[in-house]
Amino acid sequence: MKEESDFKKITIIGVGLIGGSLGLALKKKNPKFKISGIDKLEIIEKAIARGAIDEGTINLENGIKEADLIIIATPVKTILDLLPRINPFIKKGCLVTDTGSTKGQIVETAEKILSKDVYFIGGHPIAGSEKYGIEEANPCLFQDKTYILTITKDTNLVALKKILLLIKIINAKRLILDPLEHDRIVGAVSHLPQIMAVSLTNMIGELGQLENSDNYFKAIGEGFKDMTRIASSPYQIWEDICETNQENILKMIQEFKNYLRIIEDKLKNHPGSLKEEFQKAQIFRKSISLPKRDD
Structure with missing residues:
Protein backbone atom coordinates (compact mmCIF):
# COMPACT_ATOMS: atom_id res chain seq x y z
CA MET A 1 0.00 0.00 0.00
CA LYS A 2 1.43 3.38 -1.01
CA GLU A 3 2.15 5.71 1.91
CA GLU A 4 0.91 9.26 1.59
CA SER A 5 1.99 12.33 3.51
CA ASP A 6 -0.66 14.00 5.64
CA PHE A 7 0.81 17.49 5.22
CA LYS A 8 -2.01 19.70 3.95
CA LYS A 9 0.00 22.93 3.58
CA ILE A 10 3.75 23.11 3.00
CA THR A 11 5.53 26.45 3.13
CA ILE A 12 8.97 26.87 1.58
CA ILE A 13 10.94 29.93 2.69
CA GLY A 14 13.47 30.66 -0.04
CA VAL A 15 12.36 29.39 -3.45
CA GLY A 16 15.75 29.17 -5.15
CA LEU A 17 17.58 26.12 -6.48
CA ILE A 18 16.94 23.88 -3.46
CA GLY A 19 13.58 25.29 -2.33
CA GLY A 20 12.28 25.46 -5.89
CA SER A 21 13.48 21.94 -6.65
CA LEU A 22 11.77 20.63 -3.51
CA GLY A 23 8.54 22.28 -4.59
CA LEU A 24 8.81 20.83 -8.11
CA ALA A 25 9.68 17.36 -6.81
CA LEU A 26 6.82 17.29 -4.32
CA LYS A 27 4.25 18.60 -6.82
CA LYS A 28 5.44 16.08 -9.40
CA LYS A 29 4.90 13.19 -7.00
CA ASN A 30 1.69 14.51 -5.47
CA PRO A 31 -0.10 17.38 -7.25
CA LYS A 32 -2.48 17.59 -4.27
CA PHE A 33 0.21 19.13 -2.09
CA LYS A 34 -0.60 22.77 -1.40
CA ILE A 35 2.74 24.56 -1.46
CA SER A 36 3.22 28.18 -0.50
CA GLY A 37 6.44 30.11 -1.08
CA ILE A 38 8.00 33.03 0.73
CA ASP A 39 10.59 35.09 -1.13
CA LYS A 40 11.06 38.26 -3.13
CA LEU A 41 8.10 39.08 -5.39
CA GLU A 42 9.97 38.47 -8.66
CA ILE A 43 11.14 35.05 -7.41
CA ILE A 44 7.63 34.13 -6.26
CA GLU A 45 6.27 34.96 -9.72
CA LYS A 46 8.88 32.77 -11.41
CA ALA A 47 8.28 29.91 -8.95
CA ILE A 48 4.52 29.99 -9.60
CA ALA A 49 5.11 30.08 -13.35
CA ARG A 50 7.36 27.04 -13.10
CA GLY A 51 4.86 25.15 -10.94
CA ALA A 52 7.15 24.91 -7.91
CA ILE A 53 4.57 26.57 -5.66
CA ASP A 54 0.84 27.20 -5.81
CA GLU A 55 0.96 30.61 -4.20
CA GLY A 56 3.48 32.96 -2.68
CA THR A 57 4.03 36.02 -0.57
CA ILE A 58 6.75 38.31 0.72
CA ASN A 59 5.10 38.31 4.16
CA LEU A 60 6.37 35.74 6.70
CA GLU A 61 3.22 35.69 8.83
CA ASN A 62 0.87 35.21 5.89
CA GLY A 63 3.10 32.59 4.30
CA ILE A 64 3.43 30.27 7.29
CA LYS A 65 -0.09 30.69 8.60
CA GLU A 66 -1.68 27.24 9.04
CA ALA A 67 1.35 25.48 7.55
CA ASP A 68 1.84 21.85 8.60
CA LEU A 69 5.42 21.84 7.36
CA ILE A 70 7.85 24.76 7.00
CA ILE A 71 11.03 24.25 4.99
CA ILE A 72 13.63 27.01 5.35
CA ALA A 73 15.74 26.81 2.19
CA THR A 74 18.02 29.83 2.59
CA PRO A 75 21.71 30.38 3.41
CA VAL A 76 22.73 29.31 6.92
CA LYS A 77 22.89 32.72 8.60
CA THR A 78 19.50 33.65 7.13
CA ILE A 79 18.06 30.48 8.67
CA LEU A 80 19.48 31.52 12.05
CA ASP A 81 17.91 34.96 11.60
CA LEU A 82 14.53 33.57 10.52
CA LEU A 83 13.95 31.10 13.36
CA PRO A 84 13.04 33.69 16.03
CA ARG A 85 11.11 35.77 13.51
CA ILE A 86 8.79 32.96 12.41
CA ASN A 87 8.27 31.39 15.84
CA PRO A 88 5.31 33.61 16.90
CA PHE A 89 3.33 32.63 13.78
CA ILE A 90 3.87 28.84 13.68
CA LYS A 91 0.83 26.78 14.53
CA LYS A 92 0.91 24.10 17.22
CA GLY A 93 2.13 20.73 15.95
CA CYS A 94 3.89 22.18 12.90
CA LEU A 95 7.10 20.53 11.71
CA VAL A 96 9.95 22.89 10.83
CA THR A 97 13.03 21.81 8.88
CA ASP A 98 15.79 23.46 6.91
CA THR A 99 18.26 22.71 4.12
CA GLY A 100 21.33 24.42 5.57
CA SER A 101 24.81 23.10 4.82
CA THR A 102 25.88 23.24 8.47
CA LYS A 103 23.76 21.97 11.31
CA GLY A 104 25.30 22.57 14.75
CA GLN A 105 24.29 26.21 15.25
CA ILE A 106 20.98 25.81 13.43
CA VAL A 107 19.77 22.84 15.48
CA GLU A 108 20.93 24.40 18.75
CA THR A 109 19.17 27.68 17.93
CA ALA A 110 15.96 25.98 16.78
CA GLU A 111 15.65 23.80 19.87
CA LYS A 112 16.27 26.82 22.08
CA ILE A 113 13.99 29.31 20.33
CA LEU A 114 11.05 27.41 18.84
CA SER A 115 7.98 26.73 20.96
CA LYS A 116 7.81 23.33 22.66
CA ASP A 117 4.71 22.39 20.66
CA VAL A 118 6.61 22.92 17.39
CA TYR A 119 8.91 20.19 16.09
CA PHE A 120 12.27 20.86 14.43
CA ILE A 121 14.45 18.45 12.47
CA GLY A 122 17.58 19.73 10.75
CA GLY A 123 17.97 18.74 7.12
CA HIS A 124 20.67 18.90 4.45
CA PRO A 125 20.07 17.53 0.95
CA ILE A 126 23.41 16.66 -0.66
CA ALA A 127 22.19 17.78 -4.04
CA GLY A 128 23.49 21.25 -4.64
CA SER A 129 25.11 22.74 -7.71
CA GLU A 130 27.44 25.57 -8.62
CA LYS A 131 24.35 27.04 -10.28
CA TYR A 132 21.62 28.73 -8.29
CA GLY A 133 18.20 30.37 -8.49
CA ILE A 134 14.67 29.25 -9.32
CA GLU A 135 15.65 29.17 -12.99
CA GLU A 136 17.93 26.20 -12.25
CA ALA A 137 15.39 24.30 -10.10
CA ASN A 138 14.88 20.67 -11.15
CA PRO A 139 12.27 18.16 -9.92
CA CYS A 140 14.85 15.37 -10.28
CA LEU A 141 17.57 17.16 -8.31
CA PHE A 142 17.21 14.82 -5.32
CA GLN A 143 16.84 11.58 -7.28
CA ASP A 144 19.13 8.99 -5.61
CA LYS A 145 20.95 11.76 -3.73
CA THR A 146 21.60 11.59 0.01
CA TYR A 147 19.32 13.68 2.20
CA ILE A 148 20.78 14.09 5.69
CA LEU A 149 18.58 14.57 8.74
CA THR A 150 20.10 15.55 12.07
CA ILE A 151 18.49 14.35 15.28
CA THR A 152 19.07 14.93 18.98
CA LYS A 153 17.68 13.51 22.21
CA ASP A 154 14.80 15.98 21.86
CA THR A 155 13.77 14.92 18.35
CA ASN A 156 10.11 13.95 18.06
CA LEU A 157 9.95 10.48 16.49
CA VAL A 158 6.53 11.03 14.89
CA ALA A 159 7.84 14.17 13.19
CA LEU A 160 10.94 12.26 12.08
CA LYS A 161 8.78 9.57 10.49
CA LYS A 162 6.81 12.23 8.58
CA ILE A 163 9.88 13.88 7.10
CA LEU A 164 11.43 10.50 6.26
CA LEU A 165 8.33 9.83 4.16
CA LEU A 166 8.85 13.09 2.27
CA ILE A 167 12.44 12.08 1.54
CA LYS A 168 11.12 8.80 0.19
CA ILE A 169 8.55 10.62 -1.95
CA ILE A 170 11.24 12.69 -3.71
CA ASN A 171 13.33 9.54 -4.27
CA ALA A 172 16.24 10.68 -2.12
CA LYS A 173 18.25 8.43 0.18
CA ARG A 174 18.22 9.16 3.87
CA LEU A 175 21.14 9.46 6.26
CA ILE A 176 20.56 10.28 9.93
CA LEU A 177 23.38 11.95 11.85
CA ASP A 178 24.05 13.88 15.03
CA PRO A 179 24.39 17.61 14.18
CA LEU A 180 28.04 17.80 15.29
CA GLU A 181 28.91 14.61 13.43
Whole structure:
Protein backbone atom coordinates (compact mmCIF):
# COMPACT_ATOMS: atom_id res chain seq x y z
CA MET A 1 0.00 0.00 0.00
CA LYS A 2 1.43 3.38 -1.01
CA GLU A 3 2.15 5.71 1.91
CA GLU A 4 0.91 9.26 1.59
CA SER A 5 1.99 12.33 3.51
CA ASP A 6 -0.66 14.00 5.64
CA PHE A 7 0.81 17.49 5.22
CA LYS A 8 -2.01 19.70 3.95
CA LYS A 9 0.00 22.93 3.58
CA ILE A 10 3.75 23.11 3.00
CA THR A 11 5.53 26.45 3.13
CA ILE A 12 8.97 26.87 1.58
CA ILE A 13 10.94 29.93 2.69
CA GLY A 14 13.47 30.66 -0.04
CA VAL A 15 12.36 29.39 -3.45
CA GLY A 16 15.75 29.17 -5.15
CA LEU A 17 17.58 26.12 -6.48
CA ILE A 18 16.94 23.88 -3.46
CA GLY A 19 13.58 25.29 -2.33
CA GLY A 20 12.28 25.46 -5.89
CA SER A 21 13.48 21.94 -6.65
CA LEU A 22 11.77 20.63 -3.51
CA GLY A 23 8.54 22.28 -4.59
CA LEU A 24 8.81 20.83 -8.11
CA ALA A 25 9.68 17.36 -6.81
CA LEU A 26 6.82 17.29 -4.32
CA LYS A 27 4.25 18.60 -6.82
CA LYS A 28 5.44 16.08 -9.40
CA LYS A 29 4.90 13.19 -7.00
CA ASN A 30 1.69 14.51 -5.47
CA PRO A 31 -0.10 17.38 -7.25
CA LYS A 32 -2.48 17.59 -4.27
CA PHE A 33 0.21 19.13 -2.09
CA LYS A 34 -0.60 22.77 -1.40
CA ILE A 35 2.74 24.56 -1.46
CA SER A 36 3.22 28.18 -0.50
CA GLY A 37 6.44 30.11 -1.08
CA ILE A 38 8.00 33.03 0.73
CA ASP A 39 10.59 35.09 -1.13
CA LYS A 40 11.06 38.26 -3.13
CA LEU A 41 8.10 39.08 -5.39
CA GLU A 42 9.97 38.47 -8.66
CA ILE A 43 11.14 35.05 -7.41
CA ILE A 44 7.63 34.13 -6.26
CA GLU A 45 6.27 34.96 -9.72
CA LYS A 46 8.88 32.77 -11.41
CA ALA A 47 8.28 29.91 -8.95
CA ILE A 48 4.52 29.99 -9.60
CA ALA A 49 5.11 30.08 -13.35
CA ARG A 50 7.36 27.04 -13.10
CA GLY A 51 4.86 25.15 -10.94
CA ALA A 52 7.15 24.91 -7.91
CA ILE A 53 4.57 26.57 -5.66
CA ASP A 54 0.84 27.20 -5.81
CA GLU A 55 0.96 30.61 -4.20
CA GLY A 56 3.48 32.96 -2.68
CA THR A 57 4.03 36.02 -0.57
CA ILE A 58 6.75 38.31 0.72
CA ASN A 59 5.10 38.31 4.16
CA LEU A 60 6.37 35.74 6.70
CA GLU A 61 3.22 35.69 8.83
CA ASN A 62 0.87 35.21 5.89
CA GLY A 63 3.10 32.59 4.30
CA ILE A 64 3.43 30.27 7.29
CA LYS A 65 -0.09 30.69 8.60
CA GLU A 66 -1.68 27.24 9.04
CA ALA A 67 1.35 25.48 7.55
CA ASP A 68 1.84 21.85 8.60
CA LEU A 69 5.42 21.84 7.36
CA ILE A 70 7.85 24.76 7.00
CA ILE A 71 11.03 24.25 4.99
CA ILE A 72 13.63 27.01 5.35
CA ALA A 73 15.74 26.81 2.19
CA THR A 74 18.02 29.83 2.59
CA PRO A 75 21.71 30.38 3.41
CA VAL A 76 22.73 29.31 6.92
CA LYS A 77 22.89 32.72 8.60
CA THR A 78 19.50 33.65 7.13
CA ILE A 79 18.06 30.48 8.67
CA LEU A 80 19.48 31.52 12.05
CA ASP A 81 17.91 34.96 11.60
CA LEU A 82 14.53 33.57 10.52
CA LEU A 83 13.95 31.10 13.36
CA PRO A 84 13.04 33.69 16.03
CA ARG A 85 11.11 35.77 13.51
CA ILE A 86 8.79 32.96 12.41
CA ASN A 87 8.27 31.39 15.84
CA PRO A 88 5.31 33.61 16.90
CA PHE A 89 3.33 32.63 13.78
CA ILE A 90 3.87 28.84 13.68
CA LYS A 91 0.83 26.78 14.53
CA LYS A 92 0.91 24.10 17.22
CA GLY A 93 2.13 20.73 15.95
CA CYS A 94 3.89 22.18 12.90
CA LEU A 95 7.10 20.53 11.71
CA VAL A 96 9.95 22.89 10.83
CA THR A 97 13.03 21.81 8.88
CA ASP A 98 15.79 23.46 6.91
CA THR A 99 18.26 22.71 4.12
CA GLY A 100 21.33 24.42 5.57
CA SER A 101 24.81 23.10 4.82
CA THR A 102 25.88 23.24 8.47
CA LYS A 103 23.76 21.97 11.31
CA GLY A 104 25.30 22.57 14.75
CA GLN A 105 24.29 26.21 15.25
CA ILE A 106 20.98 25.81 13.43
CA VAL A 107 19.77 22.84 15.48
CA GLU A 108 20.93 24.40 18.75
CA THR A 109 19.17 27.68 17.93
CA ALA A 110 15.96 25.98 16.78
CA GLU A 111 15.65 23.80 19.87
CA LYS A 112 16.27 26.82 22.08
CA ILE A 113 13.99 29.31 20.33
CA LEU A 114 11.05 27.41 18.84
CA SER A 115 7.98 26.73 20.96
CA LYS A 116 7.81 23.33 22.66
CA ASP A 117 4.71 22.39 20.66
CA VAL A 118 6.61 22.92 17.39
CA TYR A 119 8.91 20.19 16.09
CA PHE A 120 12.27 20.86 14.43
CA ILE A 121 14.45 18.45 12.47
CA GLY A 122 17.58 19.73 10.75
CA GLY A 123 17.97 18.74 7.12
CA HIS A 124 20.67 18.90 4.45
CA PRO A 125 20.07 17.53 0.95
CA ILE A 126 23.41 16.66 -0.66
CA ALA A 127 22.19 17.78 -4.04
CA GLY A 128 23.49 21.25 -4.64
CA SER A 129 25.11 22.74 -7.71
CA GLU A 130 27.44 25.57 -8.62
CA LYS A 131 24.35 27.04 -10.28
CA TYR A 132 21.62 28.73 -8.29
CA GLY A 133 18.20 30.37 -8.49
CA ILE A 134 14.67 29.25 -9.32
CA GLU A 135 15.65 29.17 -12.99
CA GLU A 136 17.93 26.20 -12.25
CA ALA A 137 15.39 24.30 -10.10
CA ASN A 138 14.88 20.67 -11.15
CA PRO A 139 12.27 18.16 -9.92
CA CYS A 140 14.85 15.37 -10.28
CA LEU A 141 17.57 17.16 -8.31
CA PHE A 142 17.21 14.82 -5.32
CA GLN A 143 16.84 11.58 -7.28
CA ASP A 144 19.13 8.99 -5.61
CA LYS A 145 20.95 11.76 -3.73
CA THR A 146 21.60 11.59 0.01
CA TYR A 147 19.32 13.68 2.20
CA ILE A 148 20.78 14.09 5.69
CA LEU A 149 18.58 14.57 8.74
CA THR A 150 20.10 15.55 12.07
CA ILE A 151 18.49 14.35 15.28
CA THR A 152 19.07 14.93 18.98
CA LYS A 153 17.68 13.51 22.21
CA ASP A 154 14.80 15.98 21.86
CA THR A 155 13.77 14.92 18.35
CA ASN A 156 10.11 13.95 18.06
CA LEU A 157 9.95 10.48 16.49
CA VAL A 158 6.53 11.03 14.89
CA ALA A 159 7.84 14.17 13.19
CA LEU A 160 10.94 12.26 12.08
CA LYS A 161 8.78 9.57 10.49
CA LYS A 162 6.81 12.23 8.58
CA ILE A 163 9.88 13.88 7.10
CA LEU A 164 11.43 10.50 6.26
CA LEU A 165 8.33 9.83 4.16
CA LEU A 166 8.85 13.09 2.27
CA ILE A 167 12.44 12.08 1.54
CA LYS A 168 11.12 8.80 0.19
CA ILE A 169 8.55 10.62 -1.95
CA ILE A 170 11.24 12.69 -3.71
CA ASN A 171 13.33 9.54 -4.27
CA ALA A 172 16.24 10.68 -2.12
CA LYS A 173 18.25 8.43 0.18
CA ARG A 174 18.22 9.16 3.87
CA LEU A 175 21.14 9.46 6.26
CA ILE A 176 20.56 10.28 9.93
CA LEU A 177 23.38 11.95 11.85
CA ASP A 178 24.05 13.88 15.03
CA PRO A 179 24.39 17.61 14.18
CA LEU A 180 28.04 17.80 15.29
CA GLU A 181 28.91 14.61 13.43
CA HIS A 182 27.25 16.09 10.35
CA ASP A 183 29.38 19.22 10.50
CA ARG A 184 32.57 17.22 10.96
CA ILE A 185 31.83 14.91 8.04
CA VAL A 186 30.69 17.57 5.56
CA GLY A 187 33.71 19.63 6.59
CA ALA A 188 35.77 16.83 5.05
CA VAL A 189 33.73 15.70 2.06
CA SER A 190 32.10 18.98 1.00
CA HIS A 191 33.67 22.07 2.54
CA LEU A 192 37.33 21.06 2.14
CA PRO A 193 36.82 20.22 -1.59
CA GLN A 194 35.29 23.68 -2.09
CA ILE A 195 38.32 25.34 -0.48
CA MET A 196 40.61 23.17 -2.61
CA ALA A 197 38.75 24.03 -5.83
CA VAL A 198 38.92 27.75 -5.12
CA SER A 199 42.61 27.55 -4.17
CA LEU A 200 43.61 25.50 -7.23
CA THR A 201 41.68 27.76 -9.60
CA ASN A 202 43.20 30.90 -8.14
CA MET A 203 46.70 29.41 -8.15
CA ILE A 204 46.54 28.67 -11.88
CA GLY A 205 45.00 32.07 -12.56
CA GLU A 206 47.81 33.82 -10.69
CA LEU A 207 50.51 31.75 -12.42
CA GLY A 208 49.12 32.87 -15.76
CA GLN A 209 49.11 36.50 -14.67
CA LEU A 210 52.65 36.34 -13.24
CA GLU A 211 54.03 34.89 -16.45
CA ASN A 212 51.78 37.11 -18.59
CA SER A 213 50.74 34.00 -20.48
CA ASP A 214 47.42 32.42 -21.31
CA ASN A 215 49.05 29.06 -22.10
CA TYR A 216 47.94 27.68 -18.72
CA PHE A 217 44.33 28.29 -19.74
CA LYS A 218 44.86 26.87 -23.22
CA ALA A 219 46.28 23.69 -21.69
CA ILE A 220 43.35 23.11 -19.30
CA GLY A 221 41.57 19.82 -19.92
CA GLU A 222 38.51 18.06 -18.58
CA GLY A 223 40.33 16.82 -15.47
CA PHE A 224 41.02 20.34 -14.27
CA LYS A 225 37.48 21.41 -15.16
CA ASP A 226 36.03 18.45 -13.21
CA MET A 227 38.14 19.21 -10.15
CA THR A 228 37.33 22.92 -10.13
CA ARG A 229 33.68 23.00 -11.27
CA ILE A 230 32.48 23.96 -7.79
CA ALA A 231 34.79 26.99 -7.73
CA SER A 232 31.93 28.73 -9.57
CA SER A 233 29.69 28.43 -6.50
CA PRO A 234 28.41 31.77 -5.14
CA TYR A 235 30.28 33.21 -2.16
CA GLN A 236 26.99 34.24 -0.54
CA ILE A 237 26.40 30.60 0.39
CA TRP A 238 29.99 29.76 1.30
CA GLU A 239 30.49 32.80 3.51
CA ASP A 240 27.92 31.40 5.94
CA ILE A 241 29.32 27.87 5.73
CA CYS A 242 32.87 28.99 6.43
CA GLU A 243 31.77 31.06 9.42
CA THR A 244 29.53 28.41 10.99
CA ASN A 245 31.85 25.44 10.36
CA GLN A 246 35.19 27.22 10.63
CA GLU A 247 36.70 24.86 13.22
CA ASN A 248 35.97 21.69 11.25
CA ILE A 249 37.13 23.16 7.95
CA LEU A 250 40.43 24.26 9.53
CA LYS A 251 40.92 20.76 10.97
CA MET A 252 40.33 19.19 7.56
CA ILE A 253 42.71 21.64 5.86
CA GLN A 254 45.37 20.54 8.35
CA GLU A 255 44.58 16.86 7.71
CA PHE A 256 44.95 17.44 3.97
CA LYS A 257 48.22 19.33 4.43
CA ASN A 258 49.55 16.42 6.49
CA TYR A 259 48.64 13.96 3.75
CA LEU A 260 50.04 16.22 1.06
CA ARG A 261 53.36 16.18 2.93
CA ILE A 262 53.35 12.38 2.71
CA ILE A 263 52.83 12.59 -1.04
CA GLU A 264 55.50 15.28 -1.29
CA ASP A 265 57.99 13.13 0.60
CA LYS A 266 57.33 10.09 -1.57
CA LEU A 267 57.61 12.16 -4.76
CA LYS A 268 60.87 13.69 -3.59
CA ASN A 269 62.57 10.56 -2.22
CA HIS A 270 60.81 7.50 -3.63
CA PRO A 271 58.69 8.38 -6.71
CA GLY A 272 57.96 4.71 -7.34
CA SER A 273 56.21 4.45 -3.97
CA LEU A 274 53.44 6.69 -5.32
CA LYS A 275 52.07 3.61 -7.06
CA GLU A 276 50.66 2.45 -3.73
CA GLU A 277 48.90 5.79 -3.23
CA PHE A 278 47.39 5.73 -6.72
CA GLN A 279 46.19 2.13 -6.32
CA LYS A 280 44.70 2.85 -2.90
CA ALA A 281 42.88 5.88 -4.29
CA GLN A 282 41.57 3.92 -7.28
CA ILE A 283 40.15 1.20 -5.03
CA PHE A 284 38.51 3.70 -2.70
CA ARG A 285 37.12 5.81 -5.54
CA LYS A 286 35.51 2.76 -7.14
CA SER A 287 33.96 1.78 -3.83
CA ILE A 288 32.25 5.12 -3.30
CA SER A 289 28.49 4.76 -3.41
CA LEU A 290 25.56 6.54 -1.84
CA PRO A 291 24.09 5.00 1.33
CA LYS A 292 21.46 2.37 0.59
CA ARG A 293 17.85 3.27 1.25
CA ASP A 294 16.70 1.93 4.59
CA ASP A 295 12.96 1.63 4.07
